[in-house]
Amino acid sequence: MLEIRWHGRGGQGAVTAAKVLAKAIVKAGKYVQAFPEYGPERRGAPVKAFDRIDDKPIVIHSQVYEPDVVVVIDPTLVTAVNVTEGLKNGGVVIVNWQDDVDKLKKLLGRDDIQLWTVDASRIAMDELGREITNMPMLAAVVKALEVVELDVVKEAAREFGIPKIEANLKAMDRAYEEVSKR
Amino acid sequence: MRVAITGNDAAALAMKQINPDVVAAYPITPQTQIVQTFSQYVHNGEVDTVFVTVESEHSAMSAVVGAAASGARTMTATSANGLALMWEILYIAASLRLPIVMTVVNRALSAPINIHCDHSDSMGARDSGWIQIYSESAQETYDNLIQAVRIAEEARFPVMVCQDGFITSHSVEVLDVLEDKEVREFIGEYKPAYSILDVDNPITVGPLDLFDYYFEHKAQQIVDMPKAKDVVLKIGEEFGKKFGRKYGLFEAYMTDDAEVVVVVMNSAAGTTKAVIDELRSKGEKVGLLKPRLFRPFPAAEIAEILKGKKVAVLDRAMSFGAQAGPLSIEIQSALYLAGATASDTPVSSFIYGLGGRDITTDNIKHAIDVAKEGRHGHFEMLNVRE
Numbered sequence: 429m430l431e432i433r434w435h436g437r438g439g440q441g442a443v444t445a446a447k448v449l450a451k452a453i454v455k456a457g458k459y460v461q462a463f464p465e466y467g468p469e470r471r472g473a474p475v476k477a478f479d480r481i482d483d484k485p486i487v488i489h490s491q492v493y494e495p496d497v498v499v500v501i502d503p504t505l506v507t508a509v510n511v512t513e514g515l516k517n518g519g520v521v522i523v524n525w526q527d528d529v530d531k532l533k534k535l536l537g538r539d540d541i542q543l544w545t546v547d548a549s550r551i552a553m554d555e556l557g558r559e560i561t562n563m564p565m566l567a568a569v570v571k572a573l574e575v576v577e578l579d580v581v582k583e584a585a586r587e588f589g590i591p592k593i594e595a596n597l598k599a600m601d602r603a604y605e606e607v608s609k610r
Numbered sequence: 611m612r613v614a615i616t617g618n619d620a621a622a623l624a625m626k627q628i629n630p631d632v633v634a635a636y637p638i639t640p641q642t643q644i645v646q647t648f649s650q651y652v653h654n655g656e657v658d659t660v661f662v663t664v665e666s667e668h669s670a671m672s673a674v675v676g677a678a679a680s681g682a683r684t685m686t687a688t689s690a691n692g693l694a695l696m697w698e699i700l701y702i703a704a705s706l707r708l709p710i711v712m713t714v715v716n717r718a719l720s721a722p723i724n725i726h727c728d729h730s731d732s733m734g735a736r737d738s739g740w741i742q743i744y745s746e747s748a749q750e751t752y753d754n755l756i757q758a759v760r761i762a763e764e765a766r767f768p769v770m771v772c773q774d775g776f777i778t779s780h781s782v783e784v785l786d787v788l789e790d791k792e793v794r795e796f797i798g799e800y801k802p803a804y805s806i807l808d809v810d811n812p813i814t815v816g817p818l819d820l821f822d823y824y825f826e827h828k829a830q831q832i833v834d835m836p837k838a839k840d841v842v843l844k845i846g847e848e849f850g851k852k853f854g855r856k857y858g859l860f861e862a863y864m865t866d867d868a869e870v871v872v873v874v875m876n877s878a879a880g881t882t883k884a885v886i887d888e889l890r891s892k893g894e895k896v897g898l899l900k901p902r903l904f905r906p907f908p909a910a911e912i913a914e915i916l917k918g919k920k921v922a923v924l925d926r927a928m929s930f931g932a933q934a935g936p937l938s939i940e941i942q943s944a945l946y947l948a949g950a951t952a953s954d955t956p957v958s959s960f961i962y963g964l965g966g967r968d969i970t971t972d973n974i975k976h977a978i979d980v981a982k983e984g985r986h987g988h989f990e991m992l993n994v995r996e
Contacts, residue, residue, distance in 0.1 A: 446782075447614075447782050450614040450782040451613075451614045451782075453614070454612055454613060454614040454784055459784050460614060460782070460783075460784060461781055461782065461783055462614070462781065462782035463776075463777075463780065463781035463782065464780070466725075466726070466776055466780065466966075485784070486783075486784075487746075487747075487880035487881070487883045487884050488880060488881050488883075488884040488971070489774075489777050489778070489781075489877035489878065489880045489881045490881045490968055490969060490970050490971060491968045491970075493970070
């Protein structure tokens, strides 16, 4: 089973990204759960969302404590919350990041991880005119994890009713190309 | 068709496919997304339902009582304090033997204010005369709601189908969806035995009934309610034959050779299965008994599975001042009636997850460890600060 934890801020769409991924995973014939960590819903406050992915039905319903993958869709969260908390040894970290990568590595403080970065903020500003990074970050996740084809995820995003869909699909294509392993 | 959908939307989808004549519901918090999604089906003309939004849950239940008494197939939805506000009319719906189906998202009662999962709401309604069915997942919620229509109409009791607030209601899970036609054929046409609108055959509904006949009417409820077990079993079998997912009074998971059996309802039963799979792979003989039907309670049938085993009962509600949570009291009573003793079937009781506190695999392993020691009468709260 693969467990993914998304870090975002209220209103940035981390929960939506987790749900769109779930819809795509089902299309690919696998099993999935997607759920947010529910607290008071405040715009701008740090929020978490989760995906569980497996080839067989998933029965566990507890929270995710030791994720295999962490996704950070807002770069300011790297210093605001402990994004690597509980992350499994050798786990994957995918960060929306435009600054120096060595600085990021230092902030994350883990040398066992597989780090991927993409400047999703810039892609979102270019394509959407707003810093809504959830869909480009989803594309980056798809590239890093290889759990489902990008086309299936794009189809799921369209069916989900993601706003500004054409611009978002373009942003996804770009993020898929531009994300790189560090 | 297989889709990724929340437990709420799975319930709303079942309602759409059931296509009830009347749905009355309170549309605001503590209502869930179920009614929001269903109202979109109404707006889009995808159902024929008369949808009545009312000013309270008390009114919601009153409206469906009126509609059901006139012979309509009726449904409603609620959660938490909303269910508590229906209290008075729950008894009226059950005592009038109206086949109302209600989807309940189990959430905590105030105070303090909390919107998350526990079973205080439906456990508070356990004595109201409603059939209660509990669901581990979005799939079970969906399947149970479809079966509940038949169960209510054949047993002639209202049915509430419960699922865990947020844990399944707001989580996206995989759902195998039936075709609309399959659902409609399975539930069939509703032919009410009586209707207050049938002027050629006038009836009286809910008149004054003092010490002369009240007790006889209650006696009918007392005698008839346990018979609903047979209806639940029959319909669960038929559902299994038609759609490949068979349902019984409970699910016994690896109990045959188990030395320790965990008894727990709804989503935590899924987490317990994961624990059992792990412990079984290490050679530990553990199992799960997940009650599906809580009212009427299948006491003899459950005792047959549990007798001679060490039992850990996990409750997500408390009857304050009682010896244990409501499920544990029920299990202990069932075992005693079946002749079990403290030495052959020790029962440990645990309260977990109030107000949405997570229950972890480690919490469940701890309960199993305690039960293994055969600590009969042990009572403990899991994952709570001292």
